[in-house]
Amino acid sequence: MNIEIKDIQKRFGDFVALHRINLAIRQGELLALLGPSGSGKTTLLRIIAGLEQPTSGAILFGGDDLVGQSLRERKIGFVFQHYALFRHMTVFENVAFGLRVKRRRERPGEAEIGKRVRRLLDLVQLGPFGGRYPSQLSGGQRQRVALARALAIGPRVLMLDEPFGALDAKVRKELRRWLRGLHDEMGLTSVFVTHDQEEALELADRVVIMNGGRIEQIGSPESVYEQPASAFAYEFLGNVNRFECTISNGEAVFPGGTISVSEDVVHNGGEAIAYVRPHDIEVFSGPAIAALPATVRYISAAGPLAKVEVAAADDRLIEIELARPVLRALALKVGSLVHIRARKARVFRRDTEPSPGEALSMRGEGRYPEQATPPAPMWHI
Amino acid sequence: MAAETKAPASGPAPASAAAIDEPAWVRRLLIAVGLVFIGLFLVLPLVAVFVEALSNGIGAYLAALRPPDALAAIRLTLLVAAIAVPCNLIFGVVAAWAIAKFEFTGRSLLITFIDLPFSVSPVISGLVYVLLFGAHGWFGPWLVANNVQIIFAVPGIVLATIFVTFPFVARELIPLMQEQGTEEEEAALSLGANGWQTFWRVTLPNIKWGLLYGVLLSNARAMGEFGAVSVVSGHIRGLTNTMPLHVEILYNEYNFVGAFAVASLLALLALVTLVLKSLLEWRFGHELAASRH
Amino acid sequence: MFARFLPRRAPSVLPGFGPALGFALAYLSIIVLMPLAALVLRPAELGFSGFIAVVTQPRVLAALRLSFGASLIATSVNAVFGLIVAWVLVRYNFPGKRIVDALVDLPFALPTAVAGVALTALYAPNGWIGRILHPLGIEVAFTPIGVVVALVFIGLPFVVRTVQPVLQDLDREVEEAAASLGASRWQTIVRVILPAILPALLTGFALALARGVGEYGSVIFIAGNMPLVSEIAPLLIVIKLEQYDYAGAAAVGVAMLSISFVMLLVLNLLQRWHRGR
Numbered sequence: 046m047n048i049e050i051k052d053i054q055k056r057f058g059d060f061v062a063l064h065r066i067n068l069a070i071r072q073g074e075l076l077a078l079l080g081p082s083g084s085g086k087t088t089l090l091r092i093i094a095g096l097e098q099p100t101s102g103a104i105l106f107g108g109d110d111l112v113g114q115s116l117r118e119r120k121i122g123f124v125f126q127h128y129a130l131f132r133h134m135t136v137f138e139n140v141a142f143g144l145r146v147k148r149r150r151e152r153p154g155e156a157e158i159g160k161r162v163r164r165l166l167d168l169v170q171l172g173p174f175g176g177r178y179p180s181q182l183s184g185g186q187r188q189r190v191a192l193a194r195a196l197a198i199g200p201r202v203l204m205l206d207e208p209f210g211a212l213d214a215k216v217r218k219e220l221r222r223w224l225r226g227l228h229d230e231m232g233l234t235s236v237f238v239t240h241d242q243e244e245a246l247e248l249a250d251r252v253v254i255m256n257g258g259r260i261e262q263i264g265s266p267e268s269v270y271e272q273p274a275s276a277f278a279y280e281f282l283g284n285v286n287r288f289e290c291t292i293s294n295g296e297a298v299f300p301g302g303t304i305s306v307s308e309d310v311v312h313n314g315g316e317a318i319a320y321v322r323p324h325d326i327e328v329f330s331g332p333a334i335a336a337l338p339a340t341v342r343y344i345s346a347a348g349p350l351a352k353v354e355v356a357a358a359d360d361r362l363i364e365i366e367l368a369r370p371v372l373r374a375l376a377l378k379v380g381s382l383v384h385i386r387a388r389k390a391r392v393f394r395r396d397t398e399p400s401p402g403e404a405l406s407m408r409g410e411g412r413y414p415e416q417a418t419p420p421a422p423m424w425h426i
Numbered sequence: 427m428a429a430e431t432k433a434p435a436s437g438p439a440p441a442s443a444a445a446i447d448e449p450a451w452v453r454r455l456l457i458a459v460g461l462v463f464i465g466l467f468l469v470l471p472l473v474a475v476f477v478e479a480l481s482n483g484i485g486a487y488l489a490a491l492r493p494p495d496a497l498a499a500i501r502l503t504l505l506v507a508a509i510a511v512p513c514n515l516i517f518g519v520v521a522a523w524a525i526a527k528f529e530f531t532g533r534s535l536l537i538t539f540i541d542l543p544f545s546v547s548p549v550i551s552g553l554v555y556v557l558l559f560g561a562h563g564w565f566g567p568w569l570v571a572n573n574v575q576i577i578f579a580v581p582g583i584v585l586a587t588i589f590v591t592f593p594f595v596a597r598e599l600i601p602l603m604q605e606q607g608t609e610e611e612e613a614a615l616s617l618g619a620n621g622w623q624t625f626w627r628v629t630l631p632n633i634k635w636g637l638l639y640g641v642l643l644s645n646a647r648a649m650g651e652f653g654a655v656s657v658v659s660g661h662i663r664g665l666t667n668t669m670p671l672h673v674e675i676l677y678n679e680y681n682f683v684g685a686f687a688v689a690s691l692l693a694l695l696a697l698v699t700l701v702l703k704s705l706l707e708w709r710f711g712h713e714l715a716a717s718r719h
Numbered sequence: 720m721f722a723r724f725l726p727r728r729a730p731s732v733l734p735g736f737g738p739a740l741g742f743a744l745a746y747l748s749i750i751v752l753m754p755l756a757a758l759v760l761r762p763a764e765l766g767f768s769g770f771i772a773v774v775t776q777p778r779v780l781a782a783l784r785l786s787f788g789a790s791l792i793a794t795s796v797n798a799v800f801g802l803i804v805a806w807v808l809v810r811y812n813f814p815g816k817r818i819v820d821a822l823v824d825l826p827f828a829l830p831t832a833v834a835g836v837a838l839t840a841l842y843a844p845n846g847w848i849g850r851i852l853h854p855l856g857i858e859v860a861f862t863p864i865g866v867v868v869a870l871v872f873i874g875l876p877f878v879v880r881t882v883q884p885v886l887q888d889l890d891r892e893v894e895e896a897a898a899s900l901g902a903s904r905w906q907t908i909v910r911v912i913l914p915a916i917l918p919a920l921l922t923g924f925a926l927a928l929a930r931g932v933g934e935y936g937s938v939i940f941i942a943g944n945m946p947l948v949s950e951i952a953p954l955l956i957v958i959k960l961e962q963y964d965y966a967g968a969a970a971v972g973v974a975m976l977s978i979s980f981v982m983l984l985v986l987n988l989l990q991r992w993h994r995g996r
Contacts, residue, residue: 096895116898123899129892133914143900198900446894460807463800467872468825471837478840521743528736529729547933549953550972554754557761562965611733621734650830652936670832677836689833696828704821
């Protein structure tokens with residue numbers, strides 16, 4: 046089922062939760078709505094599901110406009126963040142609920158309901174738990190009951206609000222993999238909301254990055270990670286080092302060094318921020334061309350990548366990730382003097398920098414249209 | 427279906443989701459049913475008290491409050507409340523300290539016993555003291571021989587009032603103090619405070635609004651109690667008549683203005699109690715026990 | 720020495736457990752337990768057959784039937800309207816909501832005698848409401864219906880105040896889940912909301928019922944107190960006491976308490992069964 050979201054807008058009083066959202070969800074894909082809290086991702090999900098009405102706009106399901114249609118007619122499977130299981134019903138009754146409340150004409154017989162519920166419980170690996178109450182289940186089991194319950198109505202689309210938010214790390218990983226498998230098996234169009242970038246990048250076919258009631262970027266996990274379309278996306282997807290700089294005569298200047306840049310979009314004399322991922326920084330034990338001198342402050346070598354923190358001349362801390370053989374070859378110690386250089390960086394104009402604490406909706410209007418603009422020019426330090 | 431969607435009704439958007447709201451007419455109907463019910467059963471009787479009391483004008487109203495019997499009833503009611511409420515206040519605090527701050531076997535049984543007076547008819551609350559202290563009661567002959575009068579006298583009224591208001595303070599304080607736990611008291615002790623200092627400086631400030639709440643409710647009941655007091659009072663005008671009993675006597679004598687004039691004082695007391703109670707709940711709701719009533 | 724007689728307790732550094740518990744137990748015993756013991760033991764002097772003879776007098780049976788029957792009817796009325804009031808107070812906004820909310824407690828605060836005379840004034844044939852009902856042939860005051868009216872007044876806050884917090888805490892997500900699974904609003908209310916608040920409703924029902932059975936002040940004015948017709952059990956106790964029939968009064972009291980106890984037990988079991996399911 047193709048879902049087309051056209052110009053959806055949502056206001057709560059004076060507050061605009063969603064600014065004219067346009068989005069096409071493709072048949073059979075697993076789509077992630079990713080963003081910080083307050084970005085409007087859950088509101089968007091709830092509007093698509095019909096739990097809330099948009100202020101304006103249309104939602105087309107295979108061509109039919111759904112806005113104003115009752116939830117019953119929409120047939121959308123919705124999995125709630127806190128599961129919202131009916132605590133006075135057994136697991137079996139929870140899953141059967143959607144079948145039992147169908148209009149008499151469409152309602153399957155008792156035997157058929159039993160058969161379908163048992164099949165679903167087997168599917169979510171809860172076959173023996175039908176007689177239990179939700180309070181007798183673990184978090185992961187409750188989540189799977191919620192999923193089976195949503196699947197019972199034969200939904201056209203499956204929607205999940207922070208599906209793993211309330212689970213501990215290990216269960217979360219397991220369930221994630223299991224859900225991906227289930228999705229591939231059933232081929233059901235699915236949309237899920239998350240604030241966890243790792244979850245979105247690992248699980249989804251496509252990721253929609255939202256911020257301040259707008260879509261910042263849409264793309265495959267690789268493309269949004271490798272080519273973030275905005276400063277916000279850059280900061281939101283993984284760790285990043287920020288270097289404030291000013292641009293003059295094709296050079297980005299910041300404390301501790303001057304970097305020549307091939308100017309394109311950044312105006313002369315403009316304030317800018319250079320973003321560098323920790324694993325995109327090269328470390329030299331001796332002086333190197335256009336490298337910044339720094340002192341090693343901290344080394345953590347637990348895990349596949351060693352984390353190194355160095356301080357530049359102005360005491361700014363810079364995070365670096367090194368493969369362990371590299372670390373060994375450099376023979377770094379706390380206090381070692383090194384030179385660092387960015388292998389790869391991106392510079393954004395200063396005013397596009399995300400500013401936490403400020404009203405996000407105050408940011409520039411319509412800078413990033415629905416589809417990601419071609420990546421801005423790359424700057425080499 | 428039209429592509430243009432209908433905007434939600436103007437005005438402040440409800441925080442709740444549109445998907446699970448009742449249609450407006452259902453909402454209005456339910457509000458109307460609720461309000462009519464409250465109006466019919468709660469507001470109208472309250473209004474009737476004042477209308478009846480003032481039916482012969484304000485002069486007649488004030489005159490009805492001046493007879494010595496009426497004044498004596500007011501005095502007795504205040505006296506009884508002034509004895510009963512502090513007694514139960516002290517009991518409530520002490521019992522709550524033992525029950526809420528310590529773990530011991532039989533604790534829930536004790537709480538059940540404290541609740542007992544709430545589940546007993548007011549008439550029975552009076553009856554039990556007659557059975558103990560009345561002329562034919564367990565201690566009756568001894569009391570007569572020693573010329574002590576409890577039933578049909580003020581001590582009986584006080585005892586019956588203590589009985590019916592017994593649980594209020596304890597019931598408010600026990601859940602509140604349980605919720606607050608013992609950490610702060612333990613901290614105070616570890617800092618060198620003694621038991622009394624800990625109680626006065628740590629425990630009491632933490633429970634003061636809950637305490638006031640319990641006192642408020644128990645005072646309203648103490649001043650308004652009818653059934654229990656009626657059984658033990660003997661209805662001696664000017665001596666053992668409390669205000670509610672005085673209302674009955676005047677009413678049975680067809681002195682309606684008099685009856686409703688005294689009743690209006692009690693109704694005012696109820697209104698003041700409600701206002702103070704609501705104020706406490708709004709201002710200090712988080713410092714009151716989670717469970718009400 | 721003294722500590723040995725105290726109930727077993729978990730160790731605590733807080734002082735005052737012994738004296739506090741001792742005082743509380745002594746006060747409780749004098750004020751509540753001993754008098755109640757006198758009530759329970761007093762009918763013993765009648766013997767078992769004497770006790771049965773007292774409580775099966777037609778007048779006593781009629782009074783017990785009225786007290787429990789009227790309370791049951793009034794509480795059922797309150798279960799319905801109290802639920803509506805609680806729902807409206809929790810879910811909807813309307814002007815004056817806070818005042819209405821505060822007013823619900825009026826029956827707790829208003830002395831019962833005042834409620835009694837006020838209700839009588841309203842429902843007497845020449846009263847504001849009686850004047851409307853009288854021509855229709857409906858007599859409220861001085862009939863069993865009057866008893867029900869008074870008990871509705873007394874019982875309302877019990878139902879509202881037990882249901883209200885549960886309704887408040889009800890997770891709206893659960894209702895949305897039901898809706899997203901295709902349930903109509905009505906199905907959601909019947910299958911999801913009502914089962915969730917049923918235990919609280921039963922508790923409120925039990926409290927209001929117990930209170931109604933024992934209620935005296937607000938009833939005796941409006942009831943008319945005709946033996947065998949509109950005479951409630953607590954009034955019968957008062958009448959027997961005035962005749963110095965202490966044992967008879969205590970017997971009626973014990974009968975009332977026993978029936979109340981059995982009813983509350985049944986409600987309690989019902990609730991436990993519901994919770995354990």
